[in-house]
Amino acid sequence: MTRKQQRLGVLALGMAALGGATVLVLSAFNDNLVFFYSPSELKTKAMSADRRVRIGGLVEAQSLSRGVDGHGVAFRITDGANDVSVVYQGLLPDLFREGQGTVAEGNLRPDGVFAASSVLAKHDENYMPREVVDALKKSGHWQEGGAAPASMAQKK
Amino acid sequence: MINWLANPARFIRVSEKAVPWCGWTAAAVLALGLFWSLVLAPPDYQQGDTVRIMYVHVPAAWMALSVYLFVAVASAVALVWRHPLAEVAARSAAPVGAAFTFVCLATGSLWGRPMWGAWWVWDARLTSVLVLFFLYLGYIALVNAFDDPSRGGRAGAVLALVGVVNLPIIKFSVDWWNTLHQPASVMRIGGPRIAVSMLVPLVIMAAGFMLLFALLLMVRMRTALNERKAMALRLNAGAVAPRQPEPEPAVAAHTAIS
Numbered sequence: 396m397t398r399k400q401q402r403l404g405v406l407a408l409g410m411a412a413l414g415g416a417t418v419l420v421l422s423a424f425n426d427n428l429v430f431f432y433s434p435s436e437l438k439t440k441a442m443s444a445d446r447r448v449r450i451g452g453l454v455e456a457q458s459l460s461r462g463v464d465g466h467g468v469a470f471r472i473t474d475g476a477n478d479v480s481v482v483y484q485g486l487l488p489d490l491f492r493e494g495q496g497t498v499a500e501g502n503l504r505p506d507g508v509f510a511a512s513s514v515l516a517k518h519d520e521n522y523m524p525r526e527v528v529d530a531l532k533k534s535g536h537w538q539e540g541g542a543a544p545a546s547m548a549q550k551k
Numbered sequence: 552m553i554n555w556l557a558n559p560a561r562f563i564r565v566s567e568k569a570v571p572w573c574g575w576t577a578a579a580v581l582a583l584g585l586f587w588s589l590v591l592a593p594p595d596y597q598q599g600d601t602v603r604i605m606y607v608h609v610p611a612a613w614m615a616l617s618v619y620l621f622v623a624v625a626s627a628v629a630l631v632w633r634h635p636l637a638e639v640a641a642r643s644a645a646p647v648g649a650a651f652t653f654v655c656l657a658t659g660s661l662w663g664r665p666m667w668g669a670w671w672v673w674d675a676r677l678t679s680v681l682v683l684f685f686l687y688l689g690y691i692a693l694v695n696a697f698d699d700p701s702r703g704g705r706a707g708a709v710l711a712l713v714g715v716v717n718l719p720i721i722k723f724s725v726d727w728w729n730t731l732h733q734p735a736s737v738m739r740i741g742g743p744r745i746a747v748s749m750l751v752p753l754v755i756m757a758a759g760f761m762l763l764f765a766l767l768l769m770v771r772m773r774t775a776l777n778e779r780k781a782m783a784l785r786l787n788a789g790a791v792a793p794r795q796p797e798p799e800p801a802v803a804a805h806t807a808i809s
Binding site: 399402403406409410413414417421425428429430431432433451486487488489490491498513514515516517518519520521522523524525526527528 | 593594595596597598602605627630631632665666667668669672673674675712713715716720727728729730731733734735736739744745746748749
């Protein structure tokens, strides 16, 4: 075995060990690496009221209502199977609308309503000009929310 | 092929012709790409004109990952085959890659504020790209931390190879975990989810970024090789020249090396 082959062998072995270690670490930390929980996950986890969490999903259609004072909003976040009612006071990002992905941070009150302290909008991986969307809608190939419901609901 | 490329003298000769050619092509492609993406491309149906940040952000992100892979492969070749040019290539590419990563993070932040409602969030995609940026900085610091360039190169090569585990984490973070960042639009199973009128300028910009990287890499490698040659000449001259009577010979020797 030449020195070159020796060095190559050590390198290959080192990279394999490193890769294996990374896979083990990542699978061990899997639950801590998620940015948000889905409404279904929130149901299965017993959350205490003072623990700050983030929940993500789609803003359910026809669930958005604005408070009488004008700056409070209430809506429901859904992942298709379960949904959570959210109340929030503050500014909403431009992309926030019904049918759109969203991530809210706050805590789950004992009455099951999620009190959000910040609301972020999540957009999907589709990019297209307005005219294409109009054409798709005209031909009946358009689904509101695009591929987002499937991709957000599948996440475990 | 790798042996043919590994000759520094040949690289200097070939790159001398390639640098101006590459530079003009990069300028032309980038000018076309910028005009196409900032003026001709249509606004997005949801994001409007803000989507134009994508034409800089996404190519910068691709380059951040590809340049790191380049540094790692060159490091492996330098470690195993001891090719003189491979180490120079890895060392010269790293600051360019770090710059691409910074552009990716900065434009991403500017894009995140109006669209998501946050400059920065600690989700898996953003955090892993930040780690990539720190890997670049650590590599640059490490290779320059040794007086003996070959020792610094070897230590840096090991760091670059260890950091490779971060690349699949960045790429698949949006698929493995819940992230605020959306999944891949272009390099995904089942084809791009981006309209052709927006994909074409994006690809042109990506080609422009690649040419820019090739140009910067060649210029930096030529400078590094010339620097090494100058240092060797200076050391030789110092060894051959008759020693001048100096009050402090240790200081004189030090200034000759540095």
